[in-house]
Amino acid sequence: MKGPPLILISPSTRRRGAEAGDSAIDLADSYSKAIVAAGGLPWIMPCEPDPQLVAECVRRSHGILLTGGDDVQTSLYSTRVPAAVKETIGPHDPRRDLQDILLVDEAFRERKPLLAICRGQQILNVALGGTLFMDIRKQVPQACNHARTDKRFEIVHEVTLTPGSNLAKVTGSDKLGVNSSHHQAIDRLAGPLQVTARSPDGIIEAVELRPGEAGALPYLIAVQYHPERLFDRHTECLQLFRSFAQACRS
Numbered sequence: 001m002k003g004p005p006l007i008l009i010s011p012s013t014r015r016r017g018a019e020a021g022d023s024a025i026d027l028a029d030s031y032s033k034a035i036v037a038a039g040g041l042p043w044i045m046p047c048e049p050d051p052q053l054v055a056e057c058v059r060r061s062h063g064i065l066l067t068g069g070d071d072v073q074t075s076l077y078s079t080r081v082p083a084a085v086k087e088t089i090g091p092h093d094p095r096r097d098l099q100d101i102l103l104v105d106e107a108f109r110e111r112k113p114l115l116a117i118c119r120g121q122q123i124l125n126v127a128l129g130g131t132l133f134m135d136i137r138k139q140v141p142q143a144c145n146h147a148r149t150d151k152r153f154e155i156v157h158e159v160t161l162t163p164g165s166n167l168a169k170v171t172g173s174d175k176l177g178v179n180s181s182h183h184q185a186i187d188r189l190a191g192p193l194q195v196t197a198r199s200p201d202g203i204i205e206a207v208e209l210r211p212g213e214a215g216a217l218p219y220l221i222a223v224q225y226h227p228e229r230l231f232d233r234h235t236e237c238l239q240l241f242r243s244f245a246q247a248c249r250s
Contacts, residue, residue, distance in 0.1 A: 004041040005062035005248035010100055010120070012069035013047045013093055031067055031117075034228040038241035040248060049099035058106035063113035063219070063248035066100055066120030068226060071184060073097050077131040088135035088183065101127045113219035113247040115240075118182055121207060121222035130190030135183050136203065143201040147183045153229045156180050159205040165196035167206050167221055170243045171236040178205065178225035185224060197223070219247035 011027040025047060032042040045057055058064060071090040074081050076097060081089070100120070104127040107114045116124045122132055133139045136146050148156045155177035161168040168174055176197070186204040189195060192213045197206035205224045209216050221244070227237035 001062075001249050004039055005245055006043050006060070007035050007040045007063045007065055007245070007248055008057055008061035008103075009035070009042055009044050009065045010067055010096070010103055011044050011047060012067070012096060026069075027067065028228070030226075030228040030231075031065065034231045034238070034241045035065065035245070037231060037238060038245040040241075040245040045099075045103075047096060047099060049095050049102060051102055054099060054102040055106050055109075058103065058110050058112060061112065063115070063244060064103055064107050065244075066103065066114070066116040066124060066222075068118035068120065068182075069093070069096065070119070072119065072123050072126055072132065074134060076101075077126045078134075081134065082138075085135040085138045088138060090183075097123065104128070107217060111217055113244060114217055114222075115219075115244040116222035117228065118224060118226055121224050122184060122186065124222050125186045125190045125193065125207070128190035128192050130186060130193070131188040133185050133187045136185055137183065139187075140201070140203065143203055144199065146180045146185070146199070146203065148179070149181045152179060152181050152226065154179060155230075155234075157199055159197045159199050159225075161206070162194075162196040165206075166208055166219075166243075167196050167223070167240070170221070170239050172239075173236065176236060177234070178223075179229055180225060182224060193222075196221075218250065219244060 011025045014026040035042040100123045193207045194210045231238040
């Protein structure tokens with residue numbers, strides 16, 4: 001391949017943009033900066049969940065990055081919302097949910113490398129048939145505080161990696177310090193996935209495809225933490241993006 005790999009990034013949206021007060025794309029600069037630092041060329045996708053557009057974007061790209069953002073719609077993975085968690089569920093964007101699910105489908109169809117971060121891991125699990133904890137504090141009372149939005153750019157707890165997993169190989173360790181700014185997480189794991197990292201309280205922090213999974217991608221790592229906020233100070237986070245960019249080159 002000549003030149004850097006083109007990496008398609010899924011953005012969030014906001015109702016009022018700075019230019020004209022209408023709907024606008026919303027994406028932290030740190031994702032694009034991490035891709036550039038890893039040797040890739042970021043391509044921020046328009047938020048338009050049209051199957052033909054999504055298919056064409058995936059076809060032209062060399063890899064897909066699913067990013068963080070709002071809560072996933074509960075109706076996509078559950079028929080019941082417990083009364084205790086209703087007030088904790090944040091806003092959602094049905095158009096983005098649909099687009100991200102279409103991106104997952106097309107990534108498998110085109111067999112393109114896929115990296116998923118935070119909400120990206122959650123929507124990946126839902127797209128493949130899994131479910132989520134709607135609120136960790138309410139549904140996993142013994143869990144530590146994972147919603148450390150006050151320390152988005154700092155290490156707040158460790159995770160234990162599965163020996164031999166791709167994430168362990170990429171980081172070169174069986175332990176990893178991570179940041180944590182989420183209140184939802186994977187509950188029932190989707191069939192094609194396997195857990196490759198957990199926090200000390202048992203919350204799933206990373207997943208990959210099971211070995212020999214039919215229709216396997218050349219690369220799939222999903223993490224619950226935000227390595228794009230740490231890559232400039234923590235080599236193991238930069239190595240994750242480098243491994244993804246290298247898979248996209250191949």
